[in-house]
Amino acid sequence: MSHRKDTDYLAVSARVHAMENRLLNRERMERMIEARDAAEAAKLLAECGYEDGGPLSPQRLEEMLAQSRSAAFQEMRAAVPDPRLVEIFQVKYDYHNAKVLLKAEYTGQNAERLLASGGRWNPRELQESFQRGEVQGCSEEFRAALSQARETLAATRDPQLADFILDQACFGEMARLAQDSPFLQGYVRVSVDAANLRAAVRAARMGRGSDFLNRALLEGGSVSPKAIANARGQELAERFSAGPLAQAAAAGSRLLDREAGSLTEFERLCDDAVTQYVSAARRVPFGEETVIGYLYAKEAEVTAARIILSGRMANLDPEIIRSRLRAAYA
Numbered sequence: 001m002s003h004r005k006d007t008d009y010l011a012v013s014a015r016v017h018a019m020e021n022r023l024l025n026r027e028r029m030e031r032m033i034e035a036r037d038a039a040e041a042a043k044l045l046a047e048c049g050y051e052d053g054g055p056l057s058p059q060r061l062e063e064m065l066a067q068s069r070s071a072a073f074q075e076m077r078a079a080v081p082d083p084r085l086v087e088i089f090q091v092k093y094d095y096h097n098a099k100v101l102l103k104a105e106y107t108g109q110n111a112e113r114l115l116a117s118g119g120r121w122n123p124r125e126l127q128e129s130f131q132r133g134e135v136q137g138c139s140e141e142f143r144a145a146l147s148q149a150r151e152t153l154a155a156t157r158d159p160q161l162a163d164f165i166l167d168q169a170c171f172g173e174m175a176r177l178a179q180d181s182p183f184l185q186g187y188v189r190v191s192v193d194a195a196n197l198r199a200a201v202r203a204a205r206m207g208r209g210s211d212f213l214n215r216a217l218l219e220g221g222s223v224s225p226k227a228i229a230n231a232r233g234q235e236l237a238e239r240f241s242a243g244p245l246a247q248a249a250a251a252g253s254r255l256l257d258r259e260a261g262s263l264t265e266f267e268r269l270c271d272d273a274v275t276q277y278v279s280a281a282r283r284v285p286f287g288e289e290t291v292i293g294y295l296y297a298k299e300a301e302v303t304a305a306r307i308i309l310s311g312r313m314a315n316l317d318p319e320i321i322r323s324r325l326r327a328a329y330a
Contacts, residue, residue, distance in 0.1 A: 004081050006287035012079045013286035016294045020282075024048050024301040026328050029308060033321055038312035045305060061309050065302045070118045072298045080291055088177040088184060089295045093119035094126075094138070095170040098146050101130045102162055106153055141176070145169030164215045171195070171218050183281070183289050187296075190277045192221035193245050194270040200228050200236055201252040201266060233257050244273040264324060272327040275300060279329055297329035304328070 028044060035041035042056045042064075050068055054060070077086045093116045104111030115123035121138055129135045135143050149162035171192055178184035199216040210229055217225035223239050231239050233256055240249035248269035255266055274296075281293025304325055311321035 004288065008081045009288055009290065010286050012076075012081075013290040015079065016290045020294060020297065022048050023297050023329070024304055029304060029325065029328070032305075032308045032312070033318050035312070038309060041312050042309055048301065050305075056309065056313065058310070058313065061306065061313075065306055066117045069298060069302050072295065073118055076291060076295060080288075082288075084177045085181075085184070085288055085291050086295065087120055088174050088188075089299065090118060090120045091170055091173050091177070093117070094121060094142060095145075095166050097123050097126055098142070098149070098166050099163055101127060102146075102149055102153055102166075103159055105130075105150075106157075106159065139173060141169050141173050161215065167195075167216075168218060171220060175220050181288060181292075183292060187274075187278060187292065188220060189222055190244055190274050192218045193223055193240065193243065194248070194274055196221055196223065196225065196228050197236075197240060197245055197249055197252060198267070198270055200231065201255060204256050205263075244276050245270065248273050268324065268326055271303075275327045275329055282329075293329065300326060300329050 024045070028047060032041040032044050035044060039056050042061075043052060045064075046052055050064060073086055073090055077083050080086060096116050097119060100111045100114045100116075103109075104114075111127065112124075115127065117123060119126075126135070126138070129137075130146075135146060145166055145168070149165040152165060153159060153162040171188065174188045174191070175185075178188045196217050199218075200213060203213040203216065213229050214225065217228055219225065222243055227239050228236070234253050236256070237246075237249045237253035240246055248266060251266045251269050255263065278293055278296040281289040281296075284290055284293075307324050308321055311324070
């Protein structure tokens, strides 16, 4: 990506700025929350380019959201000078599918309905090659991590250890894809920090020891895994006090000290910190940042639509739905 100039993104940036106007912003979210019922709320997504797929159900909702996300990835891959800008957002779906396939093999269950679209590789083809024991057409990092995780699960019968191996590889691939882009490097760094902060809080709440946490923590953040693993209570907040996750870390510290706060609020603040970083892309008139910002915003839109429509189908109070929404990019 380093050999590309900002002007190489003039055309796609203009296109992205026009597409941003259709994103699910706060005003549209409010209209969905206040709609007469879940079906009417779903119809409001048509303003964001979603197709009206008939009667709404949890399965139909996931299909609709996955289709929109995959279409956005495909559209941007065809438009950008460097496909790595898109691939960095697709990586996690490949590794999600790897986890699904491993656990399905381990438990003897059918994994097909849990496979996610939107990754770099077709999930059905990945499943077929995995079942043959010959995963091909994927990155070297992915194949190696999948093989190691498979062997670990067979030897230990502990799915979490396999997950840790795949998580490390996932963020490692993201870092490799971002290596020529300072803005993407920052995105990966804050994403690693958010994942590590979550891991520290969850491990402490579950009463897990340092060995477990050291396996879960990822390299590549602004705060080292060692510093996080050694932190206790308020110390955890201090480790992140100088960065975008300061507010989330303070909320996590309060949770661990049994003070006010909720896990839902903590999780939301972690996501908001990443959004805060990526939102700087909106101030860039043209360049790779505009594409990165749009792709992140599209994923945030999918998350918001899922929270709202799932809440409406479950007849949740509007205030509960609002409390679960993340900060909007648009």
